[in-house]
Amino acid sequence: MFYLRLVRGYRVLDLGRWLLTATAAAVVAAFLLRALGRALSDPPGAHATLERLLWCLPPLLAIGWFTAIAARALPTQRPERMAGLTAAGAGPRWIRLLIAGELALACALGAVATLLLFLVLRNNIAGPSLAPELGMGVPLPPAAPVALLALLPLAGGLAAAAAVRPGERLPGGEEPDRARHFGPVRTSAAVLLTIGGILTELYALRPAAAYDPRTLGLPADLGHTNAALLGGWAVATLGLALLTGPLLAGTGWLLALGRPSPRRLLAGRGLTGAARELSAPLAMLAFTVAVVLTSVRHWVAPGAEGTGLLPAAEALLTTGCMVGAVLARLAELRALRRPGSTALLRLGASPRLLFGAAMLRWAAAGSVVLATGALTAVLGAGMLT
Known part of the structure; x- marks a missing residue:
């Protein structure tokens, strides 16, 4: 409910950042689920599963990079929100967790949307061309898609939490070092x-x-x-x-x-x-x-x-x-x-x-x-x- 209240105060820039994060997470979730579907369809002994999962690593790192930059920019872009949270008793560490949770929630919702589409297509809706990509005809282990898609909110949340350090850019913290010269x-x-x-x-x-x-x-x-x-x-x-x-x-x-x-x-x-x-x-x-x-x-x-x-x-x-x-x-x-x-x-x-x-x-x-x-x-x- 807290994040739904935050959404009510979203501006265009906030909404664009949130939608971009959710869309990127949904696309990476499609890559991960495709790798899972191909692994289910491949004959026993095939060795391409690890390679397909490695192909998902660059976009996953890109999402982590974007969420880190977005989380670092949020306190500066919305100082009134940070001031309100501080007045409500939230300290720098708690605000950092709230920012990380907001971006992790966007990643999770994008992943859930892709998972729902994946399950619907597996219900004898996809054509023969998509059947190997979805692993149709093979039982789907329930833990496999959950474990893969959990990587998205985990990566986004950890990157966002690590980007905003408690000692800077947040109310009550120290001023960041703005040294302008390179050694x-x-x-x-x-x-x-x-x-x-x-x-x-x-x-x-x-x-x-x-x-x-x-x-x-x-x-x-x-x-x-x-x-x-x-x-x-x-x-x-x-x-x-x-x-x-x-x-x-x-x-x-x-x-x-x-x-x-x-x-x-x-x-x-x-x-x-x-x-x-x-x-x-x-x-x-x-x-x-x-x-x-x-x-x-x-x-x-x-x-x-x-x-x-x-x-x-x-x-x-x-x-x-x-x-x-x-x-x-x-x-x-x-x-x-x-x-x-x-x-x-x-x-x-x-x-x-x-x-x-x-x-x-x-x-x-x-x-x-x-x-x-x-x-x-x-x-x-x-x-x-």
Whole structure:
């Protein structure tokens, strides 16, 4: 009943976050139940069950990532709700559990909706093409779907609870550390990882290595590669992900360099201040889009075998979760920036100036994401050639 009362006060942003979480959980539940149905239909001794379950791991992790970002943004977006809960006697730890429970409930409802559809289709409604996917004609162990679908609210709730720490962002807690600078050690390590990964892949792509054996099979019909190519791409991708934050901060510093105009100054200082908060969601988005585009390029290449529906659906779901995480973080930063924007408007700044600064700030951030994502995609295409 408590969560039903919260729903009565939902705004469009709250409802969109809740529906996106429930929809993503419903799709992942369909993947899990399909793996269960195929396991029931396969003859004894088949070894593809574990592989099908592993295919469900990337979208499950994507849901966990999205729920973590959404839970971390909720106290900033709805301060009146947090203040009301505090006035009712809820402390920081209890509020964190309530946020985690709200997102876990959304995951659970999406999973239950898919389970009901799965049971209805198993009741001699699905056609012959779907019969192997549902395990029709084979008794369904009651504990199996419950155990699989319990992973969804568990993953969503744990990720949300771990994202909002009791000591920050909640009423009665300490103010979070908003250090805006990246240490030289992290930046140097990110640069070294990126350069080392690129050099390793270039060495593996040298003309003399054209006939090196590629013994590592890649999933989703992406062909074969070798350890040097795969390791170089993985190391360079990790370096680019760690380098996203310093690049955002450095771009903001360049915008405010010299004697900038008010628009450039606001955009540069805003981007530098938001670099730490934006680095992880934007890095994950750039990585996901780069991997998806590289895979699609390989699938549609002449002579390629293509792929099935499952990888394409998982790519779409994972990309949607990453985009949702970025939007949640942007909404959080907008809520944090609202007092400063209100003060500037009271001092006489025009709304056009603030809008122009915002456009310049996001154009600069988009350039950084485009650069890191494009380099990740190029290195991935080199690995698959």
